[in-house]
Amino acid sequence: MEKQSLRAYMKRLEENKQLWVCDKEVDPKFDMGALVRKFNGTRAMLFKNPKGYNMPAVAGICGCRTRYAELLGVKSDELVFPITKAVANPIPYKVVSTGAVKENIIKRGIDIKKMMPVPTFHEKDSNPFITAGIVAVRDSETGKTHTSVRRLQVLGGNKLSVLIESPLLMDQVAEFDxxxxxxxxxxILGYDPITMLASQVNSQVYGLDKYEVDSALRGEALELVKCETVDILVPAHVEMIIEGVIPPKVREKEGPFGEMAGYYGGGNMQPIMEVSCVTHRNNPIFQFNFPSSSEHVLPNGLMREMHLYWQVKNMISTVKGVHLPTVGGCRFHAIISIKKTNEGDGKSAILAALASNKDVKHVVIVDHDVDIFNPRDVEWAIATRVQADNDVVIIPGAKGSPLEPTHEMRGVTAKMGIDATAPLGTLDGKFERTKIPGSERLNLKDYFPGLEG
Ligand SMILES: Cc1cc2nc3c(=O)[nH]c(=O)nc-3n(C[C@H](O)[C@H](O)[C@H](O)COP(=O)(O)O)c2cc1C
Known part of the structure; x- marks a missing residue:
């Protein structure tokens, strides 16, 4: 089904004037990534002419909250609900005999660096890195396929290294060792945002086959084909599949690489992948994302928001919305709005949020009249509804994210909550917001016709 392809999604973007197309030659070393980073990975950009390659490259496909909302048919502050529905009600995928990804099958002379325009992103990165690859492995006990994005360092020839930091795949590698x-x-490379989103379900918590979540998110069975050289199912309509094995007990130095928090990380010994086969569509499009941009943190963040929402809901049934802003890597900062019904609700929401996940470091709780997606509105609430001696809660020495750069001991962090809610019952009294009747219907362009943007 071609509509499950990256190309179908790019066509849709093009029709809505949301795809930026670059015909000029662009160097995959630094320049291609630099252009994507100018918009923090929120704009879809097609580079038709990466320097030295006959293969176009695309980025920014999965980095925009409103485009996820369009795909799932909700407003952008309601994404928690269709995602929850898909996780709670996965539907079966469909195995088909072949698909466009089999149009070319290459088993000999594989040299990844020569075959595709893999970017080098930062000055001190050790090598080019494939940043959008979704790694699929089959659980030998359950038969379920586990997918997750892992950065892959291009080491030369058919050799890549794989950075694996979450438990399920780490355990599997240890078991095979x-x-x-x-x-x-x-x-898997060259997919649409739904496949990316499904890959980000936390399998530790939910234990799902992510292809079934993918199918539920798109409302139809995702079509899969068998790989050529390994016993793994992969989406039939993507641009490219790189097949291979992680040999036991082999490790190579991975990184340095510009990471999540905007600093260099890596430099440790990691497993490698030996590539046995590449299959791709005719005229394939290489997909990448800029590390730590919105396209990196948002898909994972949307899954985290779902988890956070229900954790807080368990404590405060009147929670209105949760937001993990991209500036905090969609993990370090949380903004939560609640409709207060008890005086202690703000503090209890802090407790629930900080305990929901090790990575949530700072949380701000606001009333339901504050727009949690508008940083100015949130700052206004902090400015006008907080008394620091009563409203700031600090928890020293809690379990934290290993990616967090400020810690003295890796993985141990102080956590802070700010209760920026007004005292109970004062939103229509002392803390009632000023309003201008009818201001929403005034369109600036009607009054200042020359206005741009
Ligand atoms: C663009 C992108 C890059 C990522 N890079 C890595 C990575 O290099 N290593 C890693 O362990 N996780 C990485 N992640 C996070 C995992 O893909 C994510 O935690 C996934 O949900 C793990 O699945 P699991 O919990 O089922 O193992 C990345 C996520 C995204 C969206």
Missing amino acids: RSNKPLEIAV
């Missing part, structure tokens, strides 16, 4: 067997994997 112990039994001295190669772990089969496939890397």
Whole structure:
């Protein structure tokens, strides 16, 4: 079904004038990434002419909240609900005999650096990195496919290294090390935002087959095909699949690489992948994202928001919305709005949010009249509704994110909550916001016709 392809999604973007197309030659070393970063990965950009390659490259496909909302048919502050529905009601995928991704099958002479325009992003990055690859592995016990994005360092020839930081895949690699067997994997490239979003479900918490979540999110069975050289199912209509194995007990230095918090990280020994086959569509499009841009943190953040919402809801049933802003990597900062019904609700929401996940470091609780997606509105609430001696809660020495750069001991952090809610019952009294009747219907362009933007 071609409508499950990146190309179908790009066509839709093009029709809505949301795809920026660059015909000029652009160097994959630094320049391609630099252009994507200018908009923090929120704009879809097609580079038709990466320097030295015949293959176009696209980025910014999965970095925009409003485009996820359009795809899932809700407003952008309601994304929690369709995502929850898909996670709670996964639907079966469909295995088909072939698909466009099989149009070309390459098993010999594989040299990833020569085959595709893999970008080098930062000055001190050790190598080019594939940043958008969704790694698929099959759980030998359950048969379920596990997908997750992992950065892949291009080491030369058919060799990549894989950065694996979450428990399920880490355990699987350790198990194959112990039994001295190669772990089969496939890397999916050139997919639409739904496949990206589904890959970000936390399997530790939900234990799902992510292809079934993908199917539920798109409202129809995702079509899958078998790989050529490994026993793994992959989406049939994507641009490219890189197949291979993680050999047991082999490690190579990975990084340095510009990471989440905007600093260099990596430099540790990590598993490698030996590529056995590349299949791709005719005239394939290489997909990448800029590390730590919105396209990196938002898909994961949307899943985190779903989890956070229900954790807070468990404590405060009148929670209105949660937001993990991209500036905090969609994990370090949380903004939560509640409709207060008890005086202690603000503090209880702080407790629930800080305990929901090790990565949430600072949380601000606001009333339901504050727009949690507008940083100015949130700052206004902090400015006008906070008394620091009563409203700031600090928890020293809690479990934190290993990616957090300020800690003295890796993985240990102070956490802070700010209760920026007004005292109960005062939103229509002392803390009633000023309003201008009818201001929403005034369109500036009607009054200042020459106005741009
Ligand atoms: C663009 C992008 C890049 C990512 N890079 C990595 C990575 O290099 N290593 C890693 O362990 N997780 C990375 N992640 C996070 C995992 O893909 C994510 O935590 C996923 O949900 C893990 O799935 P699991 O909890 O089922 O293992 C990345 C996520 C995105 C969206």
